[in-house]
Amino acid sequence: MAKTLTIALAGNPNSGKTTIFNNLTGGHQKVGNWPGVTVEKKEGTAIHNGYTIRVVDLPGTYSLTAYSQEEIIARNYIIEEKPDLVVDVIDASNLERNLYLASQLIDLGVKLVFTLNMIDVAQARGQIIDHEQLAVLMGVPCIPTVGSKNEGTRELLEAIVRVAEDRESITRHIHIDYGRELEGEITTLQGSIRAAQPSMDEHHARWMGIKLLENDEEVIKAIEKKPRTKAVLDQRKHSTEHLQKILGDDPETLIADRRYGFIHGALTETLRHTRKDRRYLSDRVDTVLTNRLLGFPIFIFFIWAMFQLTFNLGNYPMAWIDAGVGLLAQFVGGLMGEGLLRGLVVDGIISGVGGVAVFLPNIFILFFCIALFEDTGYMARAAFIMDKIMHTLGLHGKSFIPMIMGFGCNVPAIMATRVLESRRDRILTMLINPLISCSGRLPVYVLIAGALFGARAGNVIFSIYLIGIAMAILMGQIFKRTLFRGEIAPFVLELPPYRMPTLRGTVIHMWERGSIFIKKMGGVILVGSIVVWALSSFPQTVDYSRDYEAQKGRIHQEYAVVIQGAEQEQAAALTEERDRKIAEVETLKKKEFQEKSLLGRLGKGIAPVLRPLGFDWRAGVALLTGFVAKEIVVSTFGVLYQVGGEAGEESESLRAAISKNMTPLVGYAFMIFVLAYTPCVATVAVIRRESGSWGWTAFAVGYGIALAWILAFVIYRGGMLLGLG
């Protein structure tokens, strides 16, 4: 019979937990989210000694209090899902602080295995750990490992099986001694909890007693919900007051203090330092990378390099995917007959989803760079030197990554908000990120500014970027003061030693995040593309004001006669001329179809709202299609101004048409509107995905439109008053 085990992997951030997870599971993993929250959940399987071991990776935490989402998830999983045992990954080179979480796991009374990871680093630093003695003192087997070299994995698996089968002689249940006064109150609380809940085992009741003294909101809430617990809660109040009175401090502090006391006691027996000098290579590297003078130039260089890699190197595979999508559309289009279904598949699904698929290389390169920053430890330093600036915007030092990436594309930028730990910072960064002009908006600026501002176009475009940044700062300040008051997360940031990343680890890290994009975005993008396609292709039959087909037929006939009678060279020129004339008619027909399609009608429908801004109905339609992707605004103008659908932002005829139809003032207001209004459908989808909330998504869309309208109104009307119109 197949034997199965479920184990949970706990550990501090930066303890090398991910590497241990990869070593145990061979990198094969399922990535998802914990129910209801956007905290990554990873699961994998290890096979050992006839056991199939399911490994669940808990979020990295310093503790198991109820102060953060990650800690609550980790704790609830252990308590409610009852894994067969918990493996705590401990950074052996940072033993004292890592053992704090270990001490809380001991209190929980679950079966445990400790891994002393990065034991090589500890040794190199002259820290000699008597791991056998430590295991005896803790009552938990301690397995030395070197995650980056996959050393100790076998020993770890063996220990897991031994402990699970209750064959481990070291395993014993120890009580951390909290001192006479605290122990007295813990025992009293334990007693009253068991009186109310006789079925509860004594270890768990003791743990609850400790948590009650620690003023743990989750445990208090859980107890309040149960019957007959008033006595317990009264006792808690009494005990807390009693301890406060005789020991002069709150029990929370006393317990943390005693835990460190316990750890200190264990380490005096088991840890020896053979080096007096406590300055390591990592510190020397750091004096350069966060140097007062060099820190910023180096940081800017790294960000520049990441930018270059993401958007320049990414352009090559992007072009291949783009070409591939084009070929696929052509191929599928050739297989299917003219009709609605072909339109849906080719114009709706293939070009819609293909339009997002082209971003995949950018996203994977970006995530590779971010994984590299995180795995080396540079991310924490970048946050360290940037925090002062970001803090004035109401953000965390780590928010700079998403903000910078926004200049490329808001989709990966918003996905990069995952580097932020607090939900408040994540949401705030997501909300203001779309104000950073992404590369998709640049073609629109180039078209309009090029058409209306001539030689000053460059400065005009630059000013739009600056207004975007200024608006991001302003909105950040406003949101910070209104929506997110009071919840400021402390900037308690560990600066882990620099480490050499492994290619395998970094690639796995990149894949974890990138694959979520592939899986989840596909659905929303698909639906969005189909909707816009449908809006622009229905109703199927339009009452044309002219008979375009007949017109085309006449052109054919006219030319047929002349071409036949002409010389070969002349005939070629005439054929070209004929085709151009037919294309003109085709564009006119397309334009009228656009105008009369649902999308066109919508554009005309919203025209009254846009009129105060000086925009005509064409601008309205262009803005509507820009919802799919902002660069589509350019091709829509191409169709609406009858210069052919292939018109790009550099097209002279399109520029001429625009300069006839827009004043520079209207053009400027239009560009500002494009800057601020509703992010594109992919960005909306990713906001929904990352915030986990339709409310915030709706808010992001709504405030964007409102801000765009207000800004454009102020610019247009203000400009008119100043006589600029």
Added chain:
Amino acid sequence: MTARKLNELQTGERGIIVRITGTGRFRQRLMEMGFVPGTEIWVEKYAPLKDPIEYVLKGYHISLRHEEAERVLVRGAEEEEKED
């Protein structure tokens, strides 16, 4: 014995943690991270813009903003030696 605020320490200066003022999440988080009374802590460096500040305690590096370090009270490390 005079207690000073942690953010008043200069680069390279050492102190012994006396206590953390205030209550709640921030205080608990620092306690868990090893900011317990009697722990030695020193200033590794200030960020290029002077804020935040990098500290070393219990053999690892951590950074705090001025407004946070202000809530940690320390006494001089020399006084500890005298007491020994």
